[in-house]
Amino acid sequence: MLAANINDYRTLAKRRLPRFMFEYIDGGAFAEATLRRNVSDFEELPLKQRILDGVGETDIKTTLFGQNYSMPVTLAPIGLAGLNARRGEIQAVRAAQAAGVPFILSTMSVCTMEEIRKKTDPIWFQLYVMRDRGFMKAMIERAKASGCTALIFTVDMPVPGIRYRDMRSGLSAGGPIARRVKRFSQVLARPGWAWDVGLLGGPHTLGHVSSAIGKRAGVEEFWAWASRNFDPTVTWKDIAAIRALWDGPLIIKGILDPDDARAAADVGVEGIIVSNHGGRQLDGALSSIRALPSIAKAVGDRTTVLMDGGIRTGADIVRALCMGAKGVLIGRAWVWALAARGEAGVAHVLQILEKEMRVAMALTGAARISDLGPGRLDLRSLRELGFGN
Ligand SMILES: Cc1cc2nc3c(=O)[nH]c(=O)nc-3n(C[C@H](O)[C@H](O)[C@H](O)COP(=O)(O)O)c2cc1C
Structure with a gap:
């Protein structure tokens, strides 16, 4: 099957x-x-079609945290991404950098930042709040030594969310032997993956965590360690402590409330990411796009507002920018593509989003990013739908 859009990549994955x-x-x-x-x-979210505006060429180049990028899209941090294709994170970083957009590496990645840095330009790094503050400090030192150009601190996982699908699939529930047997039978049903990733893609460990837990442990032991070590006692004081250790751009990920956004700006972070972790944490929380406008209004220009959650088309990126974001992160979109076609798939997804974004801008009469604002949306319908406040 030829993939025409992001959802096609989901089918292929x-x-x-x-x-x-x-x-x-x-x-x-x-x-x-x-x-x-x-x-x-x-x-x-209704976009406003405008005609005969003489838009001409669209310009979607963007500057974030002092760096120039080809478009306002970043690859979101994804735990275990490296298991979707052989040494998957390296393939995805290559695609992102060839396309001129940032890549954020998860703490819970398979490839370490050092392994990636040997083969690519510097990346952004995402850190979780762990009970072991020594581990966190060491990670910040490693991020500095690897030349990471931004630190993303994810705050919406003080405890891991409960995901029924992972229980049913044999990832997180059932006895250890039953789980293994279940997963093994699922691997046998996918020989392409079993060969490319299962046999040739090792080591199958969470690279950054292996120093804390031993190199021989499997993914399951690593995940159990990580789950035990997420820290529900974290407060704004911890953010201030990290601020003191990191002098590059510091970005807080996982904000859904305007008061929290104001508090982040008060601590002096360079950016925030409006996010509900892709709907994987607090079910019932607002969608990210609904939470975005009041947060953008609350912080104004005091910090850079990014958002993620639900981006499936280039038109969604246009909508997010109209609602006050300076850029978006894509999560599942790039991982599905990585699983389906490796580096080429991720490159293609970025091309799809770019093309779709340019077309949506041309049809709303916007020639450049700075033209994107509430005026490109149908404000009357927006109020009826209860967006913004
Ligand atoms: C499989 C998976 C793993 C994720 N792992 C992490 C992670 O390690 N760190 C993190 O900050 N966010 C993680 N996230 C959340 C994403 O960074 C991002 O917020 C989310 O995927 C955006 O929603 P979208 O998938 O609809 O684009 C993960 C999301 C998914 C789907």
């Missing part, structure tokens, strides 16, 4: 991945209402 891997990527928390709304609220 489902055919290629063992079930537990596909469900891990695709799923969300509890009843997945927030996950669904992340997507459906975008679809509902």
